[in-house]
Amino acid sequence: MNWYRIKTALVGLRRLAELSDEDKQACIDAYKFFQRMQDGAPTQTADEMKAVADYYKVLNNLLSVFDLEKLYIPPQLDESQGLYGNQLLCEQAVLKDLALREPGRSHLLDMGCGRGRISYHFATLTGGRVSGYNIDPNQIESAIDWAAECGMNSRLHFKVGNHHEPLEYDSGTFDGCFSFQAVWPFFKKEELDAHAGEMYRVLKPGARYACSEYLLTPHFDWSDEEHVRLHKAYLPTLAATQSMYPADVCAALKGAGFEVVVSAPSRRPAWPICEQKRDLILRGRKVVRALEAIRILPPWIEESLDLLQSGGEAWTAAEKAKIADLNWRIVAEKPR
Ligand SMILES: C[S@@+](CC[C@H](N)C(=O)[O-])C[C@H]1O[C@@H](n2cnc3c(N)ncnc32)[C@H](O)[C@@H]1O
Numbered sequence: 001m002n003w004y005r006i007k008t009a010l011v012g013l014r015r016l017a018e019l020s021d022e023d024k025q026a027c028i029d030a031y032k033f034f035q036r037m038q039d040g041a042p043t044q045t046a047d048e049m050k051a052v053a054d055y056y057k058v059l060n061n062l063l064s065v066f067d068l069e070k071l072y073i074p075p076q077l078d079e080s081q082g083l084y085g086n087q088l089l090c091e092q093a094v095l096k097d098l099a100l101r102e103p104g105r106s107h108l109l110d111m112g113c114g115r116g117r118i119s120y121h122f123a124t125l126t127g128g129r130v131s132g133y134n135i136d137p138n139q140i141e142s143a144i145d146w147a148a149e150c151g152m153n154s155r156l157h158f159k160v161g162n163h164h165e166p167l168e169y170d171s172g173t174f175d176g177c178f179s180f181q182a183v184w185p186f187f188k189k190e191e192l193d194a195h196a197g198e199m200y201r202v203l204k205p206g207a208r209y210a211c212s213e214y215l216l217t218p219h220f221d222w223s224d225e226e227h228v229r230l231h232k233a234y235l236p237t238l239a240a241t242q243s244m245y246p247a248d249v250c251a252a253l254k255g256a257g258f259e260v261v262v263s264a265p266s267r268r269p270a271w272p273i274c275e276q277k278r279d280l281i282l283r284g285r286k287v288v289r290a291l292e293a294i295r296i297l298p299p300w301i302e303e304s305l306d307l308l309q310s311g312g313e314a315w316t317a318a319e320k321a322k323i324a325d326l327n328w329r330i331v332a333e334k335p336r
Contacts, residue, residue: 005067008064008065008067008069009064009065009066009067011064012061012062012063012064012065013061013065013291015061015138015142016058016061016062016065016291019057019058019061023054023057023058024058026054026057027054027055027057027058027059029051029054030050030051030052030054030055031055033047033048033051034051034055034236034239034241035236037236037241038232038235038236043241045164045188045191048186048241049135049162049164049186051241052135052136052186052239052241053135053136055239056071056135056136056138056139056239057136057137057138057139059071059239060114060115060136060138060139060142061138064115065287066277066280066281067083067084067280068083068277069115069117070087070114070115070117070118070180071114071115071181072087072114072180072181072182072212072326073181073270073273073274073277073326074086074087074089074090074212074270074273074327075090075212075266075267075268075269075270075273075326075327076268076269076270076272076273077089077090077093077267077268079272082273082276083273083276083277086273087118088121090180090212090327091118091121091122091125091180092125093212093267094178094180094210094211094212095122095125095126095178095210097208097210097262097329097331098175098176098178098208098210099208100126100128100175100176101175101206102175103125103126103127103128104126104127104128105128105175106126106128106129106175106176107128107129107130107131107173107174107175108122108126108128108129108130108131108174108175108176108177108178109130109131109132109133109167109169109173109174109176109177109178109202110122110130110131110132110133110177110178110179111132111133111163111177111178111179111182111183111199112133112134112135112163112179112180112182112183112186113132113133113134113139113140113143113158113182114134114139114143114180114182115139115142115143115146116132116139116140116142116143116144116146116147116156116158117143117146118180119131119132119143119156119158120146120147120150120152120156122178123152123155123156128155128175129155129156129157130155130156130157131156131157131158131159131169131174132156132157132158132159133158133159133160133161133162133167133168134158134160134161134182135160135161135162135163136160137160140158140159140160143156143158144158163183163186163187163195164186164187164191164194164195166198167198167199167201167202169202170202171201171202172201172202172203172204172205173202173203173204174202174203174204174207175203175204175207176203176207176208176209176210177199177202177203177207177209178209178210178211179209179211179212179213180211180212180213181212181213181214181238181326181327182213183195183211183213184213184214184215184242184244184249185213185214185238185240185241185242185243185244186240186241186242187242187244188242189244189248192244192248192249192251192252193252193255193256195252196249196252196253196255196256196258197256199253199256199258200256200257200258200334203334204334205334205335205336206333206334206335206336207333207334208261208331208332208333208334209253209258209330209331209332209333210329210330210331210332211328211329211330212266212326212327212328212329213249213327213328213330214238214240214243214324214325214326214327214328215243215244215245215246215249215324215325215328216243216244216245216246216323216324216325217245217246217265217322217323217324217325217328218245218246218247219321219322219323220243220245220323220324221323227318227321227323229314230314230315230317230318230321230323230324231243231318231324233310233311233313233314234311234312234314234315234318234324235311236311237311237312237314237315238311238315238326243324246263246328246330247263249263249330250263250330250332253330253332257334257335258332258333258334259332259333259334259335260330260331260332261331261332261333262329262330262331263328263329263330264328264329265322265325265328265329266325266326266327266328266329267327267329269319269320270319270326270327271315271316271319271320274312274315274316274319275312275316277312278309278312281309282309
């Protein structure tokens, strides 16, 4: 284990300990909300957004303790590498898909940027600028601190923002935009067009959108009881609220004016890495129990780790059956 991982885990624990009682209660409420959603209760997007922000406020710190600082599971592109190495490979592939003409002069947009570590990676690879937004101020605070620590304030810009509102950037600003398991799992079908339109607006002509996103595959069948059972079990584990088909997203992108260059399944499955992480979290439960005992963590966290376990098993089954994909690839281009 290297120094950066130890430091990240310690900072995660400190940030968990510093959360206010209101934050902890809001996270518990969000967790219960997801359970009600899972049981089929109809929900409003505004309530879903609040629950997502409240939940991620705790989850991002909790998972950073388990070396999941970038909150997504990549495909296992290289079996000799772990989660982090495969995240880097996945990010390099998405950057390649953006086909930047002048990387060093580029300005990219990271949608749902989490703690800004993917933006940082892109900025180091291109030599250019990256802006990112996220609904959760806690993650944005971590991203801003990290940019300052790396001396990259002039090239990394983070702010609170919401996919469901007009993007707070001028039209034609970006040479490319990208997302990693952060955009489409939070939209109902009828809401896709508005965000696709915003993406189109903020990109320059000729610029591309590329992603690695959770989507159902065309084989998922809502009338198949087993598909529905697996979906119900794994969705809260992904901390996602919705499941779209690639065709839904591509239709919205085309409707906004994009040309869809690629819409394809992940190059490799993610479940082997999900299973590695599940094992790590299982081992970490002793630590969680101890922290609950001294009241640093609220008692429901262990329960939510249980959910991660059972949801993780359902995810593996769904991915093996090829009915859902954590890293569906879409590349879309705004015509010149
Ligand atoms: C699975 S995580 C991926 C985060 C990031 N891309 C990464 O890999 O670290 C999903 C992210 O989407 C963010 N998110 C969810 N709904 C959002 C919304 N409506 N607007 C902006 N960000 C949102 C969450 O706060 C979370 O950081």
